[in-house]
Amino acid sequence: MTKGVIADRKLPISISEVALASYAAVLRQGAENPHRDVDVTEQQSWLENMINQIPDYIYAKDLEGRFLFANQAVVTNNGLLHLADLVGRTDFDFLPNHVAEIAAEVERRVTETGLPHFGSEELAFRTDEEQWLMFTRVPLRDASGAIVGVVGASRDITAQKSAERRMRSQAYLLEMIARGTSFRDFLEELARMIAEFAKGVHVALLTTGTDPGLLHLAAAPTLNNEYRRRLNATPIGSASADLAATAAALKLAFGGANISEIDHQCRCLPISDADGQLEGVLALYSSEDSQYQPGFSEFVSIAVHMAGIAASRHRAEARIRFLADHDPLTGMANRALLDRKLTLAMQKADSKGSEVALAFLDLDNFKLVNDSLGHSAGDQLLKIVADRIYGLASDHGSIARIGGDEFVIILEDMDVESSLALLSLIREAVVRPIALDEIELRVTCSIGIASYPSHGKSAGDLLASADMAMYRAKELGRDGIALFTSEMTAAVRKKLSRTDELRQAVLRDEFVLHYQPQVDVQTGRIIAAEALVRWQRPGEGLVYPGDFIALAEETGLIMPIGQWVLKTACRQARAWQDQGLRPIRISVNVSARQFQEERLIETVADALHEAGLDPSWLELEITESLIMKDLSGSIARMHELQKLGVKLAVDDFGTGYSSLSALKRFPLSRLKVDRSFIADIPHDADDMAITSAIISLAQKMGLEVVAEGVETEEQARFLIESGCNQIQGYLYSRPVEEERFSRLLEGNGCDHR
């Protein structure tokens, strides 16, 4: 009846064991009390009926293994109808010898030792389907207690065994996922496991790949190469959710191989990741002859779920691997991958004796886009620019994004000259209008080119050369292309050391303010002082702002310098007031970076507060071109400053192309006519016309107007005649140190209050 002892274990007493014990007790009672024959017969029939209702297998055998008794389940399981057909026969009459021998051996041990044998799990081979039984065997004793045979009971535990197996498989699959087994190996193992749960069923696991709409065969362990080839690149049913269409396509591919005579059914189950995105399908090919183990469907559901988890993990790992080498925004190579690609390109060029052109592309004023339109608009713009660069350059080389708005293009087998045509096309493509939501933008770029092997022997050096060339393009007015020259290295070295010196100057407090008076020509009084910074560089003397402000702006050092200027100027204005001098306005230049800095309002308020200066005595000079770079942002900022109570003046007025309608929106107190218009008065009629137009414009708008750079009497006369009463320039005084300015103020007519 059974074969193959798998394991021994104690079980809680089952109903069949109770029945067995009762039956043995009844037999014993009958033997011990002959006067109760009738009762015993009745009881025996009652007991037999009861035992026959039990689905477990219960039997008794003599010492030779012959059946003495069995319930109906045993009779039926041996293919018989009546107990009488079984009694007297042995397992050897029903089972192959080697199988019957296993049971006989266990029963022999029980009868010889008198020890019961509890809970062995045995695989039954009677049915075509796998069947597991749990056996218990106890000695059968006669009235004297002598062992006369064996009583056995077994229970079908196939469902329990299959549940255990499912659990084990599930645990194994989870372990594979946790161990990071490759997705392909995982699917191979999964397909094998499913195939083991059903005979005559073929399993194919297909995954979605880079080709949209196609499924790629990942695992089909029971299929030969011809089938596998046919199944690969099967189209996914429309909208990927149409699994019936997918199944039909897979069935067609399977049948198309014409290997099997049998008409197979194809069932498709979607494999989805945690977000419900289709990652692949599980295709099951079955025929009428297919046989399934209990719990097959449950295992398939678990398998599909596990495949989804593995797919999610696989996707996450692939993403992590991708991000290690790529820029997440544009998908382009990042700096690490660029270095590797560039090194490889250089090695190839060495072996071929060719050149590599390297272009460094930086967008001009990209920060303004970010600051004024927000980072999301900035990101959109970068993606569009990246696409344009990619569209033109991808056939010729590799492209990387290595910083916010910095792109690098490696052009293999190209010298600098031949790369120029392509890079010009890229520059033109970048500058084409870009539509962002409702705004249309234009952004220019500066490109620097360096060439291997002439301009750098390592990837780092070559990139630094291209970077220097790009900076040269910026210096030349942006929106252009510059080639690297060896002089640039010297210039860059100089710039680097200058930056370092400037940084040290900030730490060592090497700055000083000079003050230039602004005079009311009607009264001859000094009405304001412009604070102008100088760098007292040890061993070099005074360095003027023209030689370091741009560098400070570029390196960000303008922030601490500007803060110092603001504080010192406010303190000085207050000090003059404290000395009893007539209060005058102090005018301070604010650079682009300072103006855009978030904490500007706080910085100004702090400087005023620390100095104890009334805000109305502080004027901030902002250049017209700075305002025009981001008109609405600048106006908003100007209003914030105005709320503090400080005055605002537009420096270099007339050079920044502000429209009249824009000018009306600026909360200004003064316009400063740029000295470039004053310089050629009285010789340049155009400048004179412009100057008088600016003056009358200011008057009409109710603004004060001051002319800077006034060096001659003629210039002053012209300005006074044109209606400009405030004048600043060498004619009255150069910028001077604080002490000298105090004396100027003291001796300036009715200086004292």
Ligand SMILES: Nc1nc2c(ncn2[C@@H]2O[C@H](COP(=O)(O)O[C@H]3[C@@H](O)[C@H](n4cnc5c(=O)[nH]c(N)nc54)O[C@@H]3COP(=O)(O)O)[C@@H](O)[C@H]2O)c(=O)[nH]1
């Ligand atoms: N962000 C900051 N910028 C500053 C600061 N201090 C100065 N600056 C900027 O540097 C520019 C040059 O300044 P400077 O070399 O001091 O030149 C000033 C005057 O010396 C010069 N000037 C004045 N009168 C005349 C003249 O009659 N002729 C002539 N050729 N030059 C003259 O003009 C400069 C002042 O110009 P402006 O500011 O436009 O009124 C200077 O322009 C500032 O932008 C600082 O602290 N922060």
